[in-house]
Amino acid sequence: MQTLKTWVSVNENCDFSIYNIPFGIYSDKDVKHHVCSAIGDYIIDLFELESRDVFDMDRSVFDNQYLNSFIELGKPTTNKIRNKIIELLCDENSFLKTDTAFFNKVFKKQSDVKMLLPVKIGDYTDFYSSIDHATNIGTMIRDPKNALMPNWKHLPVGYHGRSSSICVSGHSFYRPKGQQKPADSDQPVFGPTKLLDIELETAFIIGKATHMGDSVSTANAGDYIFGMVLFNDWSARDIQTWEYVPLGPFLAKNFASTVSPWIVTLEALEPFRVKGYVQNPPLLPYLQYKGDRNLDIKLDVYLKPQNGEENLICSSNYKYMYYTMEQQLAHHTVNGCNINVGDVMASGTISGPQPSEYGSMMELTWRGTKPITLKDGSERKFVNDNDTVTIRGYCKKDNVRVGFGNCTATLLPAK
Amino acid sequence: MQTLKTWVSVNENCDFSIYNIPFGIYSDKDVKHHVCSAIGDYIIDLFELESRDVFDMDRSVFDNQYLNSFIELGKPTTNKIRNKIIELLCDENSFLKTDTAFFNKVFKKQSDVKMLLPVKIGDYTDFYSSIDHATNIGTMIRDPKNALMPNWKHLPVGYHGRSSSICVSGHSFYRPKGQQKPADSDQPVFGPTKLLDIELETAFIIGKATHMGDSVSTANAGDYIFGMVLFNDWSARDIQTWEYVPLGPFLAKNFASTVSPWIVTLEALEPFRVKGYVQNPPLLPYLQYKGDRNLDIKLDVYLKPQNGEENLICSSNYKYMYYTMEQQLAHHTVNGCNINVGDVMASGTISGPQPSEYGSMMELTWRGTKPITLKDGSERKFVNDNDTVTIRGYCKKDNVRVGFGNCTATLLPAK
Numbered sequence: 001m002q003t004l005k006t007w008v009s010v011n012e013n014c015d016f017s018i019y020n021i022p023f024g025i026y027s028d029k030d031v032k033h034h035v036c037s038a039i040g041d042y043i044i045d046l047f048e049l050e051s052r053d054v055f056d057m058d059r060s061v062f063d064n065q066y067l068n069s070f071i072e073l074g075k076p077t078t079n080k081i082r083n084k085i086i087e088l089l090c091d092e093n094s095f096l097k098t099d100t101a102f103f104n105k106v107f108k109k110q111s112d113v114k115m116l117l118p119v120k121i122g123d124y125t126d127f128y129s130s131i132d133h134a135t136n137i138g139t140m141i142r143d144p145k146n147a148l149m150p151n152w153k154h155l156p157v158g159y160h161g162r163s164s165s166i167c168v169s170g171h172s173f174y175r176p177k178g179q180q181k182p183a184d185s186d187q188p189v190f191g192p193t194k195l196l197d198i199e200l201e202t203a204f205i206i207g208k209a210t211h212m213g214d215s216v217s218t219a220n221a222g223d224y225i226f227g228m229v230l231f232n233d234w235s236a237r238d239i240q241t242w243e244y245v246p247l248g249p250f251l252a253k254n255f256a257s258t259v260s261p262w263i264v265t266l267e268a269l270e271p272f273r274v275k276g277y278v279q280n281p282p283l284l285p286y287l288q289y290k291g292d293r294n295l296d297i298k299l300d301v302y303l304k305p306q307n308g309e310e311n312l313i314c315s316s317n318y319k320y321m322y323y324t325m326e327q328q329l330a331h332h333t334v335n336g337c338n339i340n341v342g343d344v345m346a347s348g349t350i351s352g353p354q355p356s357e358y359g360s361m362m363e364l365t366w367r368g369t370k371p372i373t374l375k376d377g378s379e380r381k382f383v384n385d386n387d388t389v390t391i392r393g394y395c396k397k398d399n400v401r402v403g404f405g406n407c408t409a410t411l412l413p414a415k
Numbered sequence: 416m417q418t419l420k421t422w423v424s425v426n427e428n429c430d431f432s433i434y435n436i437p438f439g440i441y442s443d444k445d446v447k448h449h450v451c452s453a454i455g456d457y458i459i460d461l462f463e464l465e466s467r468d469v470f471d472m473d474r475s476v477f478d479n480q481y482l483n484s485f486i487e488l489g490k491p492t493t494n495k496i497r498n499k500i501i502e503l504l505c506d507e508n509s510f511l512k513t514d515t516a517f518f519n520k521v522f523k524k525q526s527d528v529k530m531l532l533p534v535k536i537g538d539y540t541d542f543y544s545s546i547d548h549a550t551n552i553g554t555m556i557r558d559p560k561n562a563l564m565p566n567w568k569h570l571p572v573g574y575h576g577r578s579s580s581i582c583v584s585g586h587s588f589y590r591p592k593g594q595q596k597p598a599d600s601d602q603p604v605f606g607p608t609k610l611l612d613i614e615l616e617t618a619f620i621i622g623k624a625t626h627m628g629d630s631v632s633t634a635n636a637g638d639y640i641f642g643m644v645l646f647n648d649w650s651a652r653d654i655q656t657w658e659y660v661p662l663g664p665f666l667a668k669n670f671a672s673t674v675s676p677w678i679v680t681l682e683a684l685e686p687f688r689v690k691g692y693v694q695n696p697p698l699l700p701y702l703q704y705k706g707d708r709n710l711d712i713k714l715d716v717y718l719k720p721q722n723g724e725e726n727l728i729c730s731s732n733y734k735y736m737y738y739t740m741e742q743q744l745a746h747h748t749v750n751g752c753n754i755n756v757g758d759v760m761a762s763g764t765i766s767g768p769q770p771s772e773y774g775s776m777m778e779l780t781w782r783g784t785k786p787i788t789l790k791d792g793s794e795r796k797f798v799n800d801n802d803t804v805t806i807r808g809y810c811k812k813d814n815v816r817v818g819f820g821n822c823t824a825t826l827l828p829a830k
């Protein structure tokens with residue numbers, strides 16, 4: 001990794017180092033929506049920055065509610081822009097540093113702005129690609145001896161989710177109501193879910209469209225992935241258990257999902273590649289790949305009761321994924337399904353092998369049989385009303401840190 | 416039903432009677448995309464019509480690639496527009512009739528224009544609400560004695576589908592490839608699907624958005640439904656069988672779906688309401704409804720081999736739906752899931768009780784065990800390469816006919 005040094009002061013535990021330079025959309029009292037990047041505690045307003053023609057392009061692309069038009073410029077252009085930002089932030093003689101009035105126009109404290117949903121999402125897909133998660137769930141609700149379904153090790157199982165209810169970090173939502181069938185009853189009952197769960201996930205954002213009939217190979221998949229975000233796939237377990245046979249999850253998941261606002265580019269993540277799982281039985285040729293294509297991303301989940309302290313409830317890692325993003329995308333398109341810029345493809349819950357690494361309350365409390373005790377002495381089997389859950393994630397290697405910021409949301413009582 | 420008489424010549428078997436007046440988007444050599452309606456063999460260009468201020472509104476809403484902005488005007492406005500069109504088409508002294516030059520600007524032969532996808536689709540949901548279909552499939556692939564899953568009579572089972580690959584009538588698509596597991600093998604194989612199927616469906620188009628946390632009651636659901644289209648939910652049965660457990664259909668369905676171009680308004684369909692199924696066991700209160708809320712829509716499916724004749728392979732009816740659209744929408748939103756204008760909610764395959772009324776090849780040929788013989792002597796178990804499948808649908812009562820036009824697509828050989 002090339003060593004970079006910026007003239008902006010960046011704390012060593014900050015997600016937004018000079019090696020990151022992610023993209024997002026912000027708003028404040030003066031700005032409706034501009035494309036921005038981040039360094040340290042600041043956002044960088046790229047619309048304002050381009051008033052000096054640093055990227056030599058039409059600046060209107062930075063005046064947008066969503067990143068889609070920016071992403072559609074293509075990786076050669078967006079990477080050039082990212083590299084130019086890095087260059088300016090490393091150049092001690094840059095006008096950005098020396099012209100204080102201009103600095104103050106372009107740089108704003110992250111704490112003073114509101115981050116918006118980064119992309120207009122067309123379709124949203126959720127995979128189920130963590131072997132520990134799939135094994136835990138299969139063990140609990142089906143058959144411990146055959147926890148994984150026969151297809152699981154042959155393809156990255158996935159399903160389509162609801163894009164309308166994906167919100168950016170910082171939102172709140174109501175505890176959903178729906179049908180549940182108590183174990184001791186023949187008939188379903190109706191009411192607020194009793195088993196509101198989190199799912200610790202990441203997602204990748206599609207950066208290049210295909211036409212119907214086209215397939216993307218594992219080797220070329222990186223060209224179609226713009227970057228990654230953190231993702232919380234909120235789930236109502238009692239609604240899910242009753243509704244999901246035979247066509248999959250529906251109302252148990254479509255009431256709310258949360259994404260982090262910063263898209264960390266695939267390029268920023270490349271230094272943190274690690275070896276993937278040994279996939280045995282061997283996969284069909286279209287799913288095979290070469291090289292180190294997994295990623296070492298530390299993922300933590302915090303639960304904060306109303307007016308209480310944050311409690312770390314899970315520490316997992318993206319490297320526990322059995323299937324890579326490239327395999328997920330190759331599988332998704334092998335039938336000719338077309339993809340669009342801004343589509344979201346989530347990982348599925350990412351659990352590690354240790355109980356402290358489980359990515360859902362369902363697993364952490366083993367279906368509620370082993371409650372978690374919080375610092376304030378209260379217990380949690382699932383998420384309580386007014387709890388706030390935050391996912392954080394970052395890569396770290398040789399003192400270089402690249403992180404995602406917060407993916408946070410608060411559960412309100414049922415409406 | 417009030418008797419209407421138009422000065423436009425309309426064949427008695429035409430779907431586009433004066434009682435219909437649907438909405439769509441067309442394009443031709445002079446027009447990129449205008450909102451239009453239909454009467455007889457003509458489309459009516461509403462952008463051109465509004466040059467005479469007949470609706471007293473900003474005509475730019477009719478110059479759009481999609482109907483979404485038009486639909487967002489709200490039912491009071493769109494119904495007023497529809498009623499005004501009916502009035503003009505019934506008025507023998509209308510300038511539309513007397514001013515031939517203007518008539519020729521506004522009216523174009525349907526055969527001379529290209530109909531486009533009517534709405535920008537946000538989310539697409541597919542239900543599974545025909546009791547005969549669910550019973551047939553359950554009988555074939557699970558357990559004849561317990562064909563319906565325990566939840567089926569308590570809620571309209573549904574799942575999220577892929578919106579990117581929904582195309583307007585007239586398109587073609589490639590036979591999808593994917594994993595299948597032959598019964599005599601331990602391992603999956605890869606190749607073009609051998610069991611490419613149709614699913615005879617209708618869909619309703621959402622006409623009014625809700626916020627997260629809101630629910631729509633069965634009594635108010637009609638306010639949120641703009642109208643209906645025909646829908647073919649193409650399915651690859653061998654891919655489906657292998658992939659769908661436990662999270663539902665994915666690559667088996669997301670390669671292509673076909674919609675008809677004309678949205679027939681809910682108001683045009685009202686005269687054809689009929690009594691719904693007796694729902695027993697009784698449903699939870701949020702799914703109960705009053706009145707005749709089913710619809711008598713005759714639905715036919717035709718299969719045409721390359722260079723061959725059309726063969727009627729199925730005659731079904733929307734009235735065989737166990738759950739109504741209003742129940743589907745109430746269920747979809749009971750957990751607070753938000754909906755947007757242009758969302759598509761499909762019925763699921765609509766089969767009737769008689770074998771000739773089955774809405775898929777899977778059922779018509781009973782998993783390929785009873786092939787269909789076509790007029791040219793050839794047999795079909797599923798759909799062959801270069802076959803064209805067309806769904807047609809219409810309501811008829813007291814010589815009043817309201818129909819949907821064609822929902823047609825051609826299967827190309829695997830790429």
